[in-house]
Amino acid sequence: MKLKQLSLFLENKPGALSAPVKILARAKINILTMTIAEARQYGILRLVVRDWQAAKELLERHGLLVKVTDVLAIEVPDRPGGLARVLAVLEEARINLEYMYAFTLKSDSKGLLLFRFDDPDKAILALQNKKINIVGNAELFKRLDG
Amino acid sequence: MSKHPVHNVAPFDPISAPDFLPTAQLRQLQFQRLKNMVAHAFDRVPLFRRRMSDRNLQPADLQSLDDIARLPFCDKADLRDGYPFGLFACPMSEIVRLHASTGTTGKPIVVAYTQQDVDVWTNVMCRSFAACGLHRGDIIQNAYGYGLFTGGLGAHYGAEALGATVIPISGGNTQRQIMVLKDFNVTAICCTPSYFLHIIDQAAELGVNLKDLPLRAGVFGAEPWTESMRQRIQQDSGIKAYDIYGLSEIIGPGVAMECPCQAGPHLFEDFFYPEIIDAATGKLCPEGVEGELVLTTLSKHAMPMIRYRTRDITTLTSEPCPCGRTLRRIKRISRRSDDMIIIRGVNVYPSQIETALLQVEGALPHYQIILTRERGLDEMEVQVEVTSQFFTDTVGGLEQLQARLAKSIETATGLRPRVRLIQPRSIQRSEGKAKRVLDQRKM
Numbered sequence: 306m307k308l309k310q311l312s313l314f315l316e317n318k319p320g321a322l323s324a325p326v327k328i329l330a331r332a333k334i335n336i337l338t339m340t341i342a343e344a345r346q347y348g349i350l351r352l353v354v355r356d357w358q359a360a361k362e363l364l365e366r367h368g369l370l371v372k373v374t375d376v377l378a379i380e381v382p383d384r385p386g387g388l389a390r391v392l393a394v395l396e397e398a399r400i401n402l403e404y405m406y407a408f409t410l411k412s413d414s415k416g417l418l419l420f421r422f423d424d425p426d427k428a429i430l431a432l433q434n435k436k437i438n439i440v441g442n443a444e445l446f447k448r449l450d451g
Numbered sequence: 452m453s454k455h456p457v458h459n460v461a462p463f464d465p466i467s468a469p470d471f472l473p474t475a476q477l478r479q480l481q482f483q484r485l486k487n488m489v490a491h492a493f494d495r496v497p498l499f500r501r502r503m504s505d506r507n508l509q510p511a512d513l514q515s516l517d518d519i520a521r522l523p524f525c526d527k528a529d530l531r532d533g534y535p536f537g538l539f540a541c542p543m544s545e546i547v548r549l550h551a552s553t554g555t556t557g558k559p560i561v562v563a564y565t566q567q568d569v570d571v572w573t574n575v576m577c578r579s580f581a582a583c584g585l586h587r588g589d590i591i592q593n594a595y596g597y598g599l600f601t602g603g604l605g606a607h608y609g610a611e612a613l614g615a616t617v618i619p620i621s622g623g624n625t626q627r628q629i630m631v632l633k634d635f636n637v638t639a640i641c642c643t644p645s646y647f648l649h650i651i652d653q654a655a656e657l658g659v660n661l662k663d664l665p666l667r668a669g670v671f672g673a674e675p676w677t678e679s680m681r682q683r684i685q686q687d688s689g690i691k692a693y694d695i696y697g698l699s700e701i702i703g704p705g706v707a708m709e710c711p712c713q714a715g716p717h718l719f720e721d722f723f724y725p726e727i728i729d730a731a732t733g734k735l736c737p738e739g740v741e742g743e744l745v746l747t748t749l750s751k752h753a754m755p756m757i758r759y760r761t762r763d764i765t766t767l768t769s770e771p772c773p774c775g776r777t778l779r780r781i782k783r784i785s786r787r788s789d790d791m792i793i794i795r796g797v798n799v800y801p802s803q804i805e806t807a808l809l810q811v812e813g814a815l816p817h818y819q820i821i822l823t824r825e826r827g828l829d830e831m832e833v834q835v836e837v838t839s840q841f842f843t844d845t846v847g848g849l850e851q852l853q854a855r856l857a858k859s860i861e862t863a864t865g866l867r868p869r870v871r872l873i874q875p876r877s878i879q880r881s882e883g884k885a886k887r888v889l890d891q892r893k894m
Contacts, residue, residue, distance in 0.1 A: 312842075312844040314837055314842050314849075314872075314874060315874070316873050316874050316877065321874075342845070342846050343846075344846045344849065344850065346871050346872065347849070347872055347873075349844060349845070349846065349849075351844075368874070368875060368876045369874070369875075370837055370838070370839055370842050370874060370875050371839075372839065372842050372843075372844045374844050403845060404845075421844075
């Protein structure tokens with residue numbers, strides 16, 4: 306159910322972002338989706354790849370600070386109110402959402418959003434109860450390949 | 452001892468008369484005082500007795516002033532080891548004042564004064580003000596901090612003895628400093644040079660032109676600064692900026708002070724005997740060669756210092772000064788031989804910062820201290836490499852870490868730093884001693 310996301314600490318200076326991106330490119334590791342959280346002096350690059358272990362090891366070997374975090378890929382209907390419903394479910398279950406971002410991937414007019422919760426297992430239960438689809442590794446990679 | 456100075460021998464202003472003693476007479480006076488002081492220290496301070504006895508030296512072995520070079524050195528470590536009162540040469544009943552400065556381990560260095568010591572201090576501070584042309588009728592704004600730091604009270608007593616009007620405003624609150632400078636017709640100010648640069652900038656922002664005020668002199672010290680900084684101060688404020696030198700271990704401010712020639716501070720040699728040594732070998736340097744300044748107090752009762760290694764790097768010159776003072780001059784101190792850094796007049800050691808960083812949950816060993824000067828004020832940035840243990844994946848978590856580190860450093864040093872989190876391995880590693888401090892202050 307849960308996906309592994311890699312978070313990288315990046316100093317806010319020229320070339321900081323291109324360093325990990327180049328490292329992954331040379332190793333032919335595709336970034337499936339990514340986002341950057343930025344503070345004044347540094348940023349946190351969050352990304353999802355297929356083989357997170359290999360990517361983590363590679364990035365760390367280049368001196369980068371990498372943290373692995375569990376995230377959920379949740380299907381959200383691509384129409385007004387689609388996200389609102391998902392959020393309402395989480396709110397009702399009193400689950401804390403740390404941040405979210407999107408996949409460009411779309412199927413059957415459903416968007417795919419990545420959520421980071423303080424308690425992902427609790428979130429899985431709450432979402433499944435309300436029949437909200439969570440996309441796991443296998444399904445995600447299948448869709449990407451298709 | 453009277454409120455005003457001791458030796459009214461030369462036909463000059465009685466306050467500064469001792470500044471003009473003929474050299475031979477000055478050397479004779481120094482030798483007499485040295486003998487008395489060494490005998491006193493030998494009798495009363497176990498450390499000095501032990502160090503001299505180790506070299507088979509007795510006070511009576513001092514046959515000339517040059518024999519001072521046979522005496523052992525002492526340094527800050529001795530003061531730390533003796534914390535708090537171990538080097539005192541008088542019973543507490545004779546001591547009228549204690550001051551303290553910061554040290555590496557968080558414990559301050561304590562210094563003591565008898566009434567006679569306070570009078571000597573007042574005397575040299577009074578002569579310091581007189582040396583730069585201040586006198587009765589001047590209004591002196593004393594922006595050195597009052598308290599355990601020697602700057603505030605030292606300048607205060609000296610200015611009062613001069614007969615000037617003292618405004619004991621102490622440090623900080625720049626807007627009020629500027630208001631007082633303007634409204635009280637202040638003619639002279641005492642503070643650190645960097646703080647005065649800050650006052651210049653703030654005054655400009657407040658629309659106050661310092662050049663329009665009666666302010667004409669600044670007595671600046673307590674931190675390293677340079678000739679170009681003096682030029683900038685003088686150009687921007689229209690005052691004369693004078694360099695005063697001192698250190699708590701010897702007496703406080705007033706060990707040396709510039710005359711109107713502004714050619715380096717004259718040492719008040721009737722009370723403090725200077726030597727310049729090679730910091731590595733301890734050997735005396737020939738005149739004019741740069742080395743570490745070593746000072747011996749010639750009259751201090753409560754806490755005599757024999758050949759105290761100041762760690763300040765300078766040169767000593769006996770070239771006649773156009774002002775006529777026979778007191779030798781040192782060059783402005785712009786660096787120190789040890790790793791102590793002076794930030795806004797506060798002594799800080801990298802080891803204090805290290806300890807503070809390590810106190811935050813245990814293990815952030817890679818850091819660097821970057822010192823800059825912005826708008827005339829020293830800024831300390833501490834760059835810390837983040838480790839996976841502390842990397843939380845959220846901005847909020849990292850901000851919390853930054854705040855905890857800053858707080859810990861502030862508690863240890865009294866200075867609030869900027870803490871910058873940086874990537875692992877981004878600080879250049881050194882083979883030997885880590886380069887902990889990057890001093891980028893343009894002085």
